[in-house]
Amino acid sequence: MSQERTEGDLRNTGLSLKHDREWDYEIDRIVEAVEERDAETVGLQFPEGLKRRGPAVTDDLRETLPDDVQVMMSGQPCYGACDLDTYMMRRTDVFVHFGHSPMKESDKIIYVPLFSNVDVFPMMERATEEKLASPDEDPDVGLVTTAQHMNKFDEMRSWLEERGYEVHVRKGDDRLTHEGQVLGCNYASADVDADQILYVGGGKFHPLGLAMEHPEKKVVIADPVNNALTIADTEQFMKQRYASVHKAMDAEQWGVIFCTKIGQGRWEKAQEIVENNDDAYLITMDEVTPDRLTNFGMDAYVNTGCPRITTDDGPQFKKPMLTPGEYEIAIGEKPLDSLEFDTFHGTW
Template identity: 35%
Template sequence: MDYDFEHDRVAKEAKERGWKTVLLQFPEGIKTFAFDVERELKARGVENTIVSGDPCFGACDLALEPIRYHGADGLVHYGHSPIPSIHAGNVVYVELRAQVGIDDLVLRAVSFLKDMGYGEESRIGIITSIQHIHSIEAACSVLSEHFKCLVGEGDGRIMYPGQVLGCNFSSAKAVNADAYLFIGSGDFHPLGAALSTGKTVIVADPYSGKIRDVSENMEKMLRKRFGRITAAADAASFGILVGTKTGQWRMAEALRLKKLAEMHDKEAHIITMNFFTPEQLNVFKLDAWVSTSCPRVAIDESARYEKPILTPPEFEIVLGIREWEDYVFDEIEG
């Protein structure tokens, strides 16, 4: 997989900002490149770099505290675009755009959509993650020859039109399409988009070259979520989890949920943590968890937790103030 690490730009920015010591932060899948990056930056005159080894999954999680205790002058955050509603001055972002062509892929997605019955009057929205955001224009121009192509502006959590985060699908909802084409890999973003919009989402994966509909996986995921909700139905006590990462802090939401729990005769305790793991939570003797931090914790990681771990809307279903038919994906607005 080829990524553009933009070594020249990073070295130039570090020098222009007068940074003597620079902290480097990488997402999990890219950490293996950390020392190559250090060597490249050193060759360009950035002598003092430190690698942050803490887990990192998004630009919601800038290593700003570590900048202070490492005595670094600035942070280079790799793999994510800025979240506009998070203001941090001494950060350089390297988005790691994927160097992979998508023209043939989009043409195959066109055939796939036509086979599903979409025609020239159909409104097809394009969404993607940051790694393929530069391909949106080309993809839309191919799509426009066959359908009405739509690219939506997101809210303050979203940097680019058409970009989605695992916790925010505002750019998809902005265009109210008949169906969406997600360019990228994995299930988390397209499943979130399908749940958030209630529409069909087709994935065009630039790495495998495959086109697929996520409906079946969404049904599977919903069955799992229904199982977690059912398992939490008899829980008497809940730990309401608040992430202390810059862009995951939702204390107001946690307080709202605690109040709701108490109104429904449930015991609830708010627990703050930077990075949630089942092992850390096991020490607390409670019956179930409600995570207000990254929605991935409850959705993607739930198999690792012995006790049910829910999103806030799922907790509302447990309390009986939301119907299962009104299930919504948990999103963090910007």
């Protein structure tokens, strides 16, 4: 008799498998690209959580590629397809970006989304039994997931439809590659005609952002990676954001951050803030961290780069770090109750 799995039990989720079975690194496709381009250098970029897998993937490629082909790994921070190592891109014949789907297609870049082999359906079944309204009560449900589970998205949709749900999906905007896909900064795919959204994927990073962007919707988190089923709760987040705005209301000098990463810059927004505030100063940087800002000595900062830096890392900064919308509240241009989640749209 099989034992009941509890939250955090990783058996049979894929995380206990060896690296070459847990994710599909598409080694054959990379080797084929090297041969077609007669490449001499290959650059590999992994997101932070998968950098430790880099040496194993490099070994797999070395075993297959000619000895004179050099394979190198990017050590630059990477949190999305908006965060490409442009230095490595310019200096390698083949550049491979792992863990994300294309935000903008390019012949120069090979995107390997790392599709997961985790079985999503046991957790989806729990979601329909415990958290989602029944089809008789409310048949409308939105379905979203991340790039890692897009290989099973059509099956997920059919699975819900077979159980009587009317599944609402859409692609969102140009920043998104697939129908039903969400990013940490973009939840346009959840803008559907349904009061409940089923998120299938690992962790709470994406669904919490989704719930903040769509506070009117019930967001059910079916996490097959960590064997967890919850409802997204944004109360603690909202308290933190209101506190940051209040602290910034007395600020006299503002640092306005423009992020130089290829897919995270909002130059027009940064310029607009500085042009309309004589006490605002434009600061350009690639990686936005508390240590890098300390020596500027500003009273508060506005981040026009990745919104998750503000919302997720905000408490780590010694001075208030606000989104552009929160800044408008802090200086009195908008009421406090207009506070909303900051999202990113479009590509570079």
